[in-house]
Amino acid sequence: MRAVWLLFIILSGLAAAASSLFYTEIQGVAGYSSSEDKAVYRSGHAHDAMQLNSVGFDYLQKFSGAQGDTGAAALQARAAYNADEAAAKLQIYNAYWKNKTPYGDIWLGHNRAAFGLASYWDTHGDLLQPLPMYGFGLDRDWGVGWSRDTAGGGWQAGLTTGSGMPLRADGNWLFTGRMSRGVLNYDNYTIGLSVLAGQTADTMDGMDLKLEKIQSAALDAAYNIDNLEHKLELNSGSRADRPALAGFYRLGINLLEENRLKLEGQYVYTKLNLTESYFLGAGAAYRFTPELTGRLMYELETAVNEYKIAAQAYNYF
Numbered sequence: 001m002r003a004v005w006l007l008f009i010i011l012s013g014l015a016a017a018a019s020s021l022f023y024t025e026i027q028g029v030a031g032y033s034s035s036e037d038k039a040v041y042r043s044g045h046a047h048d049a050m051q052l053n054s055v056g057f058d059y060l061q062k063f064s065g066a067q068g069d070t071g072a073a074a075l076q077a078r079a080a081y082n083a084d085e086a087a088a089k090l091q092i093y094n095a096y097w098k099n100k101t102p103y104g105d106i107w108l109g110h111n112r113a114a115f116g117l118a119s120y121w122d123t124h125g126d127l128l129q130p131l132p133m134y135g136f137g138l139d140r141d142w143g144v145g146w147s148r149d150t151a152g153g154g155w156q157a158g159l160t161t162g163s164g165m166p167l168r169a170d171g172n173w174l175f176t177g178r179m180s181r182g183v184l185n186y187d188n189y190t191i192g193l194s195v196l197a198g199q200t201a202d203t204m205d206g207m208d209l210k211l212e213k214i215q216s217a218a219l220d221a222a223y224n225i226d227n228l229e230h231k232l233e234l235n236s237g238s239r240a241d242r243p244a245l246a247g248f249y250r251l252g253i254n255l256l257e258e259n260r261l262k263l264e265g266q267y268v269y270t271k272l273n274l275t276e277s278y279f280l281g282a283g284a285a286y287r288f289t290p291e292l293t294g295r296l297m298y299e300l301e302t303a304v305n306e307y308k309i310a311a312q313a314y315n316y317f
Contacts, residue, residue: 023058031310041083043310054080071099104148113138114156114176127297136246153180162200174198194218212240227254242273278302291317
């Protein structure tokens with residue numbers, strides 16, 4: 001932990017350069033779980049990484065030459081407190097070096113996997129989460145990747161460990177690839193096709209259980225119109241030779257001046273072998289200031305009639 005704070009101080013000094021950005025992140029989370037019948041200080045299950053009470057930083061350093069931008073380096077990390085274990089843990093989100101070439105961008109380190117909505121949708125500060133937090137796909141992974149943007153969309157590919165946030169290398173590997181049409185920030189829509197194949201560790205709470213073969217294909221789409229945001233992902237494949245299916249839909253409504261208030265609802269379906277699960281979620285986010293956001297979440301797992309409620313104060317400055 002001492003090393004993390006030393007790095008925090010060093011990066012704070014480096015951020016004075018015009019080509020760098022540095023932000024501090026502080027969040028507080030509390031809620032209630034009906035299955036545990038007690039107050040909890042997290043938004044997910046006991047072994048989930050998000051969201052926990054934490055403090056962290058987000059640092060981005062850009063490099064340039066005579067021809068313009070040549071690359072970037074990023075480091076985003078949190079010191080998160082797990083109340084169930086009464087222990088603090090280091091969580092690493094971005095930790096990569098990226099180089100721009102005439103044939104696309106190449107990155108090395110811990111970055112977004114080229115699969116589904118998580119390939120471009122940043123939810124690391126949100127309470128409601130997409131499919132990776134339900135065991136389908138990955139938010140970020142350790143390895144190497146390539147991406148190339150085009151006028152009409154883009155291409156991405158990656159060869160990574162498949163271990164997610166912790167770095168593991170014990171015969172595990174994962175290939176991901178995605179092609180897309182449309183740029184959400186310019187066209188107000190994007191649609192993508194992704195593939196995933198490899199051998200990954202079935203893990204729980206940082207403990208390796210066994211390696212299992214995994215393969216999947218996914219269709220993802222995002223569409224913004226007026227004050228509405230739609231996001232969809234359909235995932236079909238297998239895990240350890242067992243059928244693995246998942247579906248996700250999120251509707252967001254932006255309200256008030258400068259979209260200070262967002263109301264969201266989502267539906268998640270998962271099936272692994274013969275076990276089906278259904279989740280209904282609702283959330284609200286209000287920006288009190290450009291730096292401070294308050295969030296509320298309610299999620300119901302309909303098959304077992306269990307629910308959880310969470311509230312979050314999120315400060316990013």
